[in-house]
Amino acid sequence: EVQLVESGGGLVQPGGSLRLSCAASGFTFSDHYMDWVRQAPGKGLEWVGRTRNKANSYTTEYAASVKGRFTISRDDSKNSLYLQMNSLKTEDTAVYYCARGTNGEDDAFDIWGQGTMVTVSS
Amino acid sequence: SYVLTQPPSVSVAPGKTARITCGGNNIGSKSVHWYQQKPGQAPVLVIYYDSDRPSGIPERFSGSNSGNTATLTISRVEAGDEADYYCQVWDSSSIFGGGTKLTVL
Numbered sequence: 001e002v003q004l005v006e007s008g009g010g011l012v013q014p015g016g017s018l019r020l021s022c023a024a025s026g027f028t029f030s031d032h033y034m035d036w037v038r039q040a041p042g043k044g045l046e047w048v049g050r051t052r053n054k055a056n057s058y059t060t061e062y063a064a065s066v067k068g069r070f071t072i073s074r075d076d077s078k079n080s081l082y083l084q085m086n087s088l089k090t091e092d093t094a095v096y097y098c099a100r101g102t103n104g105e106d107d108a109f110d111i112w113g114q115g116t117m118v119t120v121s122s
Numbered sequence: 123s124y125v126l127t128q129p130p131s132v133s134v135a136p137g138k139t140a141r142i143t144c145g146g147n148n149i150g151s152k153s154v155h156w157y158q159q160k161p162g163q164a165p166v167l168v169i170y171y172d173s174d175r176p177s178g179i180p181e182r183f184s185g186s187n188s189g190n191t192a193t194l195t196i197s198r199v200e201a202g203d204e205a206d207y208y209c210q211v212w213d214s215s216s217i218f219g220g221g222t223k224l225t226v227l
Binding site for chain 2: 046047061097102105106107110112113114
């Protein structure tokens with residue numbers, strides 16, 4: 001079964017850090033672009049960023065709202081995707097989803113994890 | 123930055139056709155993807171590259187894209203189609219529309 005499972009969410013104070021993980025199974029993880037998408041409570045979807053695959057040098061892209069604070073990485077040997085979040089703000093409070101890209105620069109996200117909740121509050 | 127505009131809500135009676143629009147400047151030149159999200163669940167891809175349907179998505183779901191408007195059409199609407207629907211494009215970054223809540227009357 002193709003599956004993505006996020007972990008690592010929780011409560012963190014403003015200015016703090018948190019690292020999210022996404023474990024992939026059921027497909028060749030190393031072939032795919034992988035993305036993070038978040039959803040604030042009661043709000044819509046917001047793309048956070050992506051990492052391309054090895055064939056595309058693992059390059060990354062970020063939304064302007066998180067650039068310089070968040071870092072996306074991956075470990076293909078562990079079929080895992082990561083999101084390192086630093087200098088967290090209250091507006092970063094959201095459910096964070098990892099999603100599989102279909103390998104084009106304008107691709108869709110065809111598989112999503114169940115999400116992990118991040119709450120930034122004092 | 124590129125903006126996608128969706129109506130906040132659409133209501134339809136069971137068995138009828140629902141049309142959810144996604145407006146953007148010359149969106150017809152971009153590839154549009156559509157997601158369905160039910161309460162408490164992760165989004166599910168229902169249409170990709172304007173009009174393609176992933177395996178497992180009913181043929182009742184279709185999409186089109188031209189000019190400044192992309193449209194998700196759901197034929198013979200069922201109670202189980204009640205959900206939030208989001209359109210998505212790429213324009214240097216990934217952009218989502220604000221979402222449309224589909225209510226089945």
